Amino acid sequence: IYNRGIAQKAGLSLSFQKKKLRAQLGASVNPTNTRNVTNGVDTTIKVLNWSPQAMLNYEINDNSNIRFFYFGRSNQPSTSQLMPVLDNSDPLNMALGNPYLEPYFNHNIRSRFSYSNKKTFFTLHGGLRGTFVQNAITSAQWYDQNGVQYSLPVNGPTDKSFNVNLFINTPFAKSNFSMSSMTFANYNEATSYI
Helix, strand or coil, X not given: CEEEEEECCEEEEEXXXXXCEEEEEEEEEEEEEEEEEECCEEEEEEEEEEEEEEEEEEECCCCEXXXXXXXXXXXXXXXXXXXXXXXXXXXXXXXXXXXXXXXXXXXXXXXXXXXXXXXXXXXXXXXXXXXXXXXXXXXXXXXXXXXXXXXEEEECCCEEEEEEEEEEEEECCCCCCEEEEEEEEEEEECCCEC
């Protein structure tokens, strides 16, 4: 078995700043070259990945602000996922690599809103996180008549994940006590084939 991987990265970023606004936009390119020789099968994969990114920070006033981040990243499959060699170390679970896997792309979004009243000590924070994986690598599984499981990595539809959170803190009447509330909501969607 021979395995070689070369990865490089070059990027550019532009920034903009005003009194209440800061913004940044950039991208990088990531060429990779992977060569794998297994049992006489020579496979070379050249991929040009790229990674965009954006950031926005806006100070609405002294009490509140909004932040937004976006990160995109292209990824290629791992060497073990690409090797077309049957792993029979567990006779009941056979795994095989897929040399035809394509790269997948991650979109990551984060946003946050903050409000704090310094006179009343009322605080409100809200956030949203989201991840989208295009051309996601998932597992295809099947069973033979003897109950042996076989699995193969394949490209599937987009995976999705969301997380929303809200935090509120408010004073209790005119005392030194306060009440807090935290709310979370999550959503996940992924695909596998059996």
